[in-house]
Each structure stands twice: as C-alpha cells, then as structure tokens.
Amino acid sequence: MNSVTRKAGVFASTAFGVILMSSNAGVALAQGGLPEGFQKGELPAEPSAEMLEAGKRVYFTKCVWCHGVDGAGDGPGADRLWPRPRNFNQGTFKIRHTASGELPLFDPKKPISGQNDLFDTVTHGLPGSAMPPWEGILTEEQRLQVLSFVTKELVKDRSFQDKASETQTVLQLASLKPKPATEESIQRGKELIVEKKCIECHGVEGRGDGNAFNLKDDWGFSIQPADWHKCWNFRGSRQDPYNVANIFRTFSTGVNGTPMPSFADTTSVDDRWDIANFVNSLCERNAEGNPLPIDPLTDKPKINFVIPSDLVEGEIPADIEAEAWQKAPRRYVAMGGQITHKPRNFVNRIDDIWVRSLYNEKSIAYLVEWDDRTKSVAEGSLPWGPTEVNIDVTEQEPRTGEEGSIAAKQNNYDVYNDAIAIETPVKWKELPAPIKPRYLFGTNEQFPVDIVKWEADGSLRAFLGTGWDQDFQQRDTYEESMKLLKAEWKNGRWYVMMERPLGNKKDQDYDEDTFFEVGQYIPTVFFAWDGHNGDAGRKMAVSAFYYTFMNPPIPEETYIYPVVIAIGVVFLEGWVLTRRANRKKGKTL
Amino acid sequence: MKALMSLGALVGILGLLLLGGMTLDVVPSNTVRLVEGYMPMQLLFEVGCYVLGFTGLSYILNAMGMAIPRFWQGIGFWAFFILYLKYRVYPPIPFSVRAMYGTVGLVCVFMWVSANEEDWQKFKQPILNVLDAQTGMNKMLRYAFLALIPVLMWGFSYNAMMPKSEEPIELRTVHPAPPASTKVHGKTYTLQTSQNPYRVNPEGKYDQEYSNANIVEQSMGRLMKPNANPWGENSQGYLKYVREGGEIFFQNCHFCHGDNLNGRGLHAFAFNPIPANFTDPGTIAQLQETFIFWRVAKGGVGLPNEGFPWASVMPPWEQHLTADEMWKVILFEYWHTGYYPRTWD
Numbered sequence: 001m002n003s004v005t006r007k008a009g010v011f012a013s014t015a016f017g018v019i020l021m022s023s024n025a026g027v028a029l030a031q032g033g034l035p036e037g038f039q040k041g042e043l044p045a046e047p048s049a050e051m052l053e054a055g056k057r058v059y060f061t062k063c064v065w066c067h068g069v070d071g072a073g074d075g076p077g078a079d080r081l082w083p084r085p086r087n088f089n090q091g092t093f094k095i096r097h098t099a100s101g102e103l104p105l106f107d108p109k110k111p112i113s114g115q116n117d118l119f120d121t122v123t124h125g126l127p128g129s130a131m132p133p134w135e136g137i138l139t140e141e142q143r144l145q146v147l148s149f150v151t152k153e154l155v156k157d158r159s160f161q162d163k164a165s166e167t168q169t170v171l172q173l174a175s176l177k178p179k180p181a182t183e184e185s186i187q188r189g190k191e192l193i194v195e196k197k198c199i200e201c202h203g204v205e206g207r208g209d210g211n212a213f214n215l216k217d218d219w220g221f222s223i224q225p226a227d228w229h230k231c232w233n234f235r236g237s238r239q240d241p242y243n244v245a246n247i248f249r250t251f252s253t254g255v256n257g258t259p260m261p262s263f264a265d266t267t268s269v270d271d272r273w274d275i276a277n278f279v280n281s282l283c284e285r286n287a288e289g290n291p292l293p294i295d296p297l298t299d300k301p302k303i304n305f306v307i308p309s310d311l312v313e314g315e316i317p318a319d320i321e322a323e324a325w326q327k328a329p330r331r332y333v334a335m336g337g338q339i340t341h342k343p344r345n346f347v348n349r350i351d352d353i354w355v356r357s358l359y360n361e362k363s364i365a366y367l368v369e370w371d372d373r374t375k376s377v378a379e380g381s382l383p384w385g386p387t388e389v390n391i392d393v394t395e396q397e398p399r400t401g402e403e404g405s406i407a408a409k410q411n412n413y414d415v416y417n418d419a420i421a422i423e424t425p426v427k428w429k430e431l432p433a434p435i436k437p438r439y440l441f442g443t444n445e446q447f448p449v450d451i452v453k454w455e456a457d458g459s460l461r462a463f464l465g466t467g468w469d470q471d472f473q474q475r476d477t478y479e480e481s482m483k484l485l486k487a488e489w490k491n492g493r494w495y496v497m498m499e500r501p502l503g504n505k506k507d508q509d510y511d512e513d514t515f516f517e518v519g520q521y522i523p524t525v526f527f528a529w530d531g532h533n534g535d536a537g538r539k540m541a542v543s544a545f546y547y548t549f550m551n552p553p554i555p556e557e558t559y560i561y562p563v564v565i566a567i568g569v570v571f572l573e574g575w576v577l578t579r580r581a582n583r584k585k586g587k588t589l
Numbered sequence: 590m591k592a593l594m595s596l597g598a599l600v601g602i603l604g605l606l607l608l609g610g611m612t613l614d615v616v617p618s619n620t621v622r623l624v625e626g627y628m629p630m631q632l633l634f635e636v637g638c639y640v641l642g643f644t645g646l647s648y649i650l651n652a653m654g655m656a657i658p659r660f661w662q663g664i665g666f667w668a669f670f671i672l673y674l675k676y677r678v679y680p681p682i683p684f685s686v687r688a689m690y691g692t693v694g695l696v697c698v699f700m701w702v703s704a705n706e707e708d709w710q711k712f713k714q715p716i717l718n719v720l721d722a723q724t725g726m727n728k729m730l731r732y733a734f735l736a737l738i739p740v741l742m743w744g745f746s747y748n749a750m751m752p753k754s755e756e757p758i759e760l761r762t763v764h765p766a767p768p769a770s771t772k773v774h775g776k777t778y779t780l781q782t783s784q785n786p787y788r789v790n791p792e793g794k795y796d797q798e799y800s801n802a803n804i805v806e807q808s809m810g811r812l813m814k815p816n817a818n819p820w821g822e823n824s825q826g827y828l829k830y831v832r833e834g835g836e837i838f839f840q841n842c843h844f845c846h847g848d849n850l851n852g853r854g855l856h857a858f859a860f861n862p863i864p865a866n867f868t869d870p871g872t873i874a875q876l877q878e879t880f881i882f883w884r885v886a887k888g889g890v891g892l893p894n895e896g897f898p899w900a901s902v903m904p905p906w907e908q909h910l911t912a913d914e915m916w917k918v919i920l921f922e923y924w925h926t927g928y929y930p931r932t933w934d
Contacts, residue, residue, distance in 0.1 A: 060820050061805060061813045061925075062849065065839040069820060077839030130848065130855045137849050142810045296681065298858035305861065306754045336859030339844055340888070340904040346844060351859075398840040436900050439889060468890065521757050544861035545900050549754040558750045566743035573735055580720050 034169060035264035037176055037252060037272075038099060041168035046161050047108040047148030055149030058142050063150075066130065071154025079405035080346040080396055083129050084221060088150055091158035092218055092257040095121055095236040099169035100254040100262035103160055108148045111140045114174055118147045120238060127241075127299050128233035171252050171264075178244055179273035181281065189278025192271055196263065201225040206282050207492030212373040213411050218257040222410035225260075227371055227492070230352070231283035232300050239299055242283060242291040247276040284332075292332070300334060307331045307524065309357035309364060309550045316358050316365045316499055318485035325367060328356040333526055335541040340440060341468055343395040347406050348541035349373070350528040353420070359550050364516050365485060365499040368420050368526070375489040376418045376531025377456045384537070386461060387472040389441065391537035413534030418489075420496055421453035421527040423465065424514040424548070428523055436523050436545055440538075441465035441472070450514040452482065454496055456531060460484045464512050475512050519552040591652075597645015604639045608669065611676040632678065636670070659711040663702045670694040685758075764876065765895050773886045773907050773915075780879040781933055785916050787834075788878075791825035797932075800827045800920075805927040811868070819924070827920070834921030837914050845902075850925055860902055867926050874928040881919050881930075886912075
C-alpha cells in the first residue's frame, strides 16, 4: 500500500511539473485516475471506547443544543438558525481535504492542523454560521473525543473505518506551493471564473448574487453562494481569511452537500491557484490595498466606531468616483439582527455596511454601500403606512420542526422594500456625556431621535422616533430639504448616497432635527432591511452606536503651543542643571 | 544552589527568546493559549516564573562578573512586562487594561529598587552621573538629553493638540444597583427573598446543595458531571429544568451570549458594549439569581439611570418569555458555567 501511495505521489508530482511547464494545461487528470494534486490516503483507526464515552460527555454538554440528541441537526436551537446546524447522520461534511463526496479527514490520534479536517472545523469554527471556534474552550483531547463520538455514533449512514465502501483521496495542500498573486495570475483567474461558469452562482462581481433563489442543499434547504468580498465569512477560512490556500482547497474539493462542485478533475493546479488568487484579491481591503485587520475575538474586521466626515468646498459630488469620495475614509459598520423587540430578526442577511461621509457648509452626505444578493422592491403598495413600526410581521416560533424553520422559509417571504436608515439623537448635546438615547427609535418625547430612511421604491423620508414601541412621526416639511444623490443596485451591491441639512438653531426645528456640529461626536445608528428576507418594521438589521465626526479645520494653536511648551522645557532644564551645579558647590539657591 | 540558579537563568533566557519571537511575529502568540476564566491566574503564574528566571539569570551573570546595574535591571524588567502584556497575552487585552497593569508593574519595580537606601542609591546613581557629566561619555549623553527632551515634548504636545477623531471613552456601570422588587407579568418579586422555583431536588424541594452538586465541573472544558446528564432519560428535578432552560437559551440567548455563554454569539460582533460573558468570574458568578432575573426580565430598556449609556440591546425578556422560562434559563446559565449563584447571606 505504501509503495502504491508513493508511486501515485511521484506520478502526481511529475504531472504537476509537466503542467507547470506547459502553458496550455487543459484537463488535468494525473495518471492513475487521481485528480492533480491529490494522493490516496488511508482510513483512520477506530477510536477507543474510552474516547467515545468521554466524547459523549462533551457532546451532551456543548453540542446537543444545536445538533440534537441523534446528531440530526435538529437540536432546540436549530429552527432559528440559517444555515441550519449540520445533520451528522449522512456523513456529509463541507470543509475537507478529500475528494468530492468522500468523508473528511479525521483521525482521533492526530490533532494536526491540515491533516484532520473535522478537528480543524471544531477548533476554528465555521464563520458566518453559529458554529463558534472551540479552541480555548475545549482542550485538544476533548475536541478529539467529541469528534470520535460524532463520527462513530452519530454518522449513521457511513463509516469512517469501512474499507469496503470508503476511500480517501487527499489534496496534498501542504506540498503544493501557492502561486504568487501576480497581476497576470489574478487576470488569468478573472478570465477563468467566467470560463468555469463560477459567475453563474457567485455573480459577475462575486457577491454571491448569481443564482440567489434556486440553490438547495442536500436536505432541500435554501442555500446561498459565498460572497467573495467577505472572506471572513468563508466557512473554510480557518480564522485565516486572507490565506489563499483555503480558497484553493475549497475550489479543489468542492463543498459536500451543496451545489458547489469540486473542480479538481477539470482544472489544473496552476489554474486553480489563479482562480484562488483572483477570488482572494476580491476580499475587502483597506485604502492601501492591505488585508483588513481582523479582530481575534470576533473573527470579523476590526471596528472603528468613528465615521469621519471631510469638508468639501461647494456642492457635495454625487459621483462615487469623484476625488472627494475616493479620499473619504471608509468605515466598516457591523450589523446584527434586531432581536430586542418583536418581530425579532434571527437571521439578518445584511451583516455589514460600508459608510463614507462628506460635508459642506450647509449639508452632510452619507454614502452607504452594502452587499445584498437581491434587489427587492415591494410589488404594489405595502399593507401598512411608512411610519408604522409595530407592524404584524410574524416571528419564528421557537420550535417548529424542519418544515417551519427559518431555513425552510428562506426565499419564500413576501417581498418588501430594501431600505437603509440613519438614526441620530435630536438633543444629543443636552444628554450628560456618556448617556445616549435609548438604542432603538429613541427614548421618549423629551429625548427623541431623528431618523432618515431611504427605501428601494425611491423614497427618502424623515421621521421622529419617540420610543421603541411608538410608531414614527413623519417630519414632512423636512423631506424637501433632503436630497437623494444616488441609489443604485448593481451586481449584488447597493450604493445609496443621501444628503441632509446640517441644521442650526435659527432655521430648523430644534425639537425634531439633529444639529450636526463640527468637531463633535454625534451618536449615529444604522438600520438596514433586506426585502427578500421579509424585513419590514422592526424586523431589520441594526448596528451599534457609531459616531459621526465632522473633521474641523486645524486651528492655529496647534502650531503655536507646542513650540511654547518646548521653550518652557529648555528653561526648566537650565534651572535643574544650575541647581545641581550650585548644590555641588555647596551653595543653596 | 548554583544548579538551581542556572536552571532559573535558562528559564529567563528562554522567556526572553520567546517574547522576542512573539514581538517580531516569528512565534505566534497563541502558541500557548490562555484559558478563558483562568487568565489572570495563568498570567500571574507565568510572570512569577519569569521573575524567578530573571533572578537566576542575574545571579549567574553576577557570578560571571558581568552584573547588570540595578538601573538597567529595573528598566529592563518593566520593558519586558509591557512587551509581555502586549505580545504574549492572547486573546489580546485592551490598551486601557494594559495601561493599568503597566502602572502596577511600574510601581512594583519602583518599590523593588527603592527597598532600601543602598539600592536606591545604586538605582539613581546613573541618573546623577549623567546630570553631573564628569566623563566625556556622560557629557555627550547629557547634551543628547538636553536636546531630545524639548523636541519630544514638542512632538507629544503637537500630537495631543492635533484634532483627532478617536472613539471617545465611555464609562459604564456594569452591575447597577438593583431595585428592592420587580414586577414581572403582573407578579411582584422581592429580590431579597425570592428564590428560583426550579432549583429543586428530584422530590421537588428547593435544594441548593443538590443543584450545586450537579453543575458542570469547574475544570478545562467545563463538562457536566458524568452521572448528571440533563439529557439523561431519567433526569428529574433540577437537571430536567436545566435541559428546558438550555432549550430556551439556544432559541433566544445564544445569538448574543454565545454557544459557550462567553458573549461571542453570532450577532455579538455588531454590538457595543459586547454581550456579557457568563464564564467570566465577574458576571453571574458574583450576582444573586434574583438580580439576574431582574436584568433578564427588564433588559436594556429597564436599566436604571446609573446604568448609562443605555446602549444595551439586551431585550426585556418579559416581552418574549414567561417568568418560568426566565427562571429556567437562569438555572441553565449557572449550570453551564459551573458557578454557584451568590446568596444574600
């Protein structure tokens, strides 16, 4: 067996070399019937009875709540999750080094990253789903124990040890050197994703908007293609989202149980690196083109709660390509589901938005961009008024069974308008320093909030919020002074630019409108609705409190005072030295 | 003695090498992860080891005639401590906490170098030498300092005065004082006298000892006791209610508070302040069950005035759950974290 493996390896590596040298690779089946870059592997040994027993204890403390007593992915938490927790029974696992359809790598005695897929999954979690990383919570031993239990007792239709029915064809990722992400490689990848039809599901810009409605997983639940611009949400990102090898692996092995196939048989290793390099290049980066810093506590981009707004002379440009907008710093604003009041939004499909801001002497403008796989505009008029927030959108019952679960309902909701809103407190200056108005829709009549809401039907409205349980009040005269500079949905992304008056005490209504003051921290909250997720009223995505900060021009004192201080220090030094010298001479000053 | 000290020296050198590697990003700082909930103890233990190591190192160097002056020892150890906090501690701790630890470290170093008059003299001698500038070297140093300090002061003040848009620091009362009683679903609960009605033994009697004996083990992984499985077919009383509480938790609470109750749920990354971490000994472990009941029932909206800045998204759970369900969730939270609720006596 060993020599066979070695031979296959030699074949594979020669094939690899040949293909590297020949520029027109074509179909890349290595000799021996294995796809290029793969080698035969061995099935793991059976875990001991003690490990199973110990693993059961871990499972029933930590895992049963979502994955269920029989591992069928139907625990108490399952119905409110999308994606649903894994059903272990069929032995279908997404993130693997093994060929399409095969069981993942799992060896109860080998806690080695890259050689033990299930161990890596438990260690690093599956970002973008509710599966957290268990490193630091469960010991290595405990993770191996619980996986022994899952693979032996809960995978029911297949067996990890059955040599008669199972094979392991393992992607040799460690020995395949990543191709440098040169411009040619990225350009080649860009052509290949069209040729390989990746864009049919993932969309022209890779925002996962290509086939947003018709995809189903093996259990018949709606599933959505990955958004390549949010690599930190890749299930297989292994807490290392900008690592191109993860994309290469997923592309080579496919994602079992989903429509994502393996491309190993039809794509040479070289081409796979090109595609991986291109997909990796799409992931959001900062202004310098470097990967965004990832917060190790959340595995999402680090958050800066201040949204700076730069001063422009004259009109605020309506063109995103204009220099002022291009120079304005972008801020990542994280969005969570609104789960404070009913109807709660357990599955928010908008999990981040990007915000930029500019101001001139009269107005402030926000440019909000966010990925939304579908453009949603309600057909006909909605059954409730625009000011109503206490509307009757049904919430998921805690336990409904698979048919009534959120996952089963996805893409079957009534379609409402996509929308975005910006909430700022009206009398933020009157609140003592750390106090903010109540989080959702203001505190009361005394401390209301100013809400500006855009909807996909083209409306831009202004409301007054006086409490979470109060319907909005429309500020009708205000709307005339606002301007919608841009609202466009393109290839899975919304671009909305809104302009509103800065306000002042003289012309504006002090009880309704926020005054935007230069150099002050103005609490700002964002709300987002995805019309295809049935979002309306309070069923929405919410951000935390951010701050709009209008950058003031630099005052003259900034240049003067430091010089004065420096001169003062020189005098002080002189005094200390004289004093010391006098003291040594026996004089006292 | 010498052997012991050599061993200490080895530890010291190893520590320095490790930290150097972590600072330069050669060695990943998560090589040895600190464990949640035990982090301060681990930290203290490690730093203690290093102190012993450095003692050994300094002893050996002394014996070899290459003693490091007390002045540099003090500064060096403080620098080590600062770097240690920044680069070794993983998951990283925020700057404000590091600044606090750093100050404590500085005070400790100061106490050490000024423990007696002789040591203090030794410590401040290099400073005085530079001030007096008796040698050419010291003269140069003195001029360098004379020029450098005003330049630095100019830089710092310029930096400080430049308008910046950094996030303003907000203080928050984590555990505001509870009211004497709270009214939930029409029933008034007096916080001092109320009890969790589900903390009962299989016979249905309120039994804190029984429930405390059946919580998860306070060791790595916090696993359930082998013979106390809430999912066991025969589980009665406390354990049965723990399971029911867990079901409610995983239908409502884990979205923010996380699958492991550590405040890292699916939506947690979007919120500020971040959701409470129940595995932290500073949260439910030091509160009474009735306090939790009040916070759960009233949520962020029900925070009293001193609980500002009111940015909490904690739902007022009385809108979603019955009182019984809330009590069961609380039962589950204590079971799953392995903490005993604080009692009034």
